[in-house]
Amino acid sequence: MYVKFRKSSRVFLITVLFGMLMILSASAQTGAPINVRGSITDVAGEPLIGVNILLQGTSTGTVTDYDGNFELRVPADGVLEVSYIGYKPQTIPVNNRTSVLIVMQEDTEMLEELVVIGYGTVRKDDATGS
Structure with missing residues (x-):
C-alpha cells in the first residue's frame, strides 16, 4: 500500500x-505592467491638451494635462492608441519603454469635413444654419 x-x-x-x-x-x-509617461506635442512643439490615449483592445486610458503630459499603467508589450480632433490618429507600441514623446500630425482633410458645435460633432454637409 x-x-x-x-x-x-x-x-x-x-x-x-x-x-x-x-x-x-x-x-x-x-508582459508585466509598467508605468508609461509621455508628452504629446504638435509639429511646432506646442503641448496638446486633452489628447486621448487608450491601451489598444481595452477601455483603459487617460488624457493629457495642461502641459501635454500623461501617465498610464500598461503591459510592457502593450500598444497605445493616440487620437485628437484635427490630428491623425497614431498607434504607438510600448516595447518596454517607460517614456515616450509623441508628435501629432495635423489632418487638414478631416478638419474640412467636420464642424464642432456646442453639444456635438456633425459632418459639414449636415450642418444647417442661417
Whole structure:
C-alpha cells in the first residue's frame, strides 16, 4: 500500500508542477505592467491638451494635462492608441519603454469635413444654419 501511495503522490506532484510551470509561462508572455509617461506635442512643439490615449483592445486610458503630459499603467508589450480632433490618429507600441514623446500630425482633410458645435460633432454637409 505504501508503494502505491508513493507512486500516485509522485504523479500528482509532477502534474501540479507542470501546471504551475504553464501558468507562470503564460503570465510571463503577457508582459508585466509598467508605468508609461509621455508628452504629446504638435509639429511646432506646442503641448496638446486633452489628447486621448487608450491601451489598444481595452477601455483603459487617460488624457493629457495642461502641459501635454500623461501617465498610464500598461503591459510592457502593450500598444497605445493616440487620437485628437484635427490630428491623425497614431498607434504607438510600448516595447518596454517607460517614456515616450509623441508628435501629432495635423489632418487638414478631416478638419474640412467636420464642424464642432456646442453639444456635438456633425459632418459639414449636415450642418444647417442661417
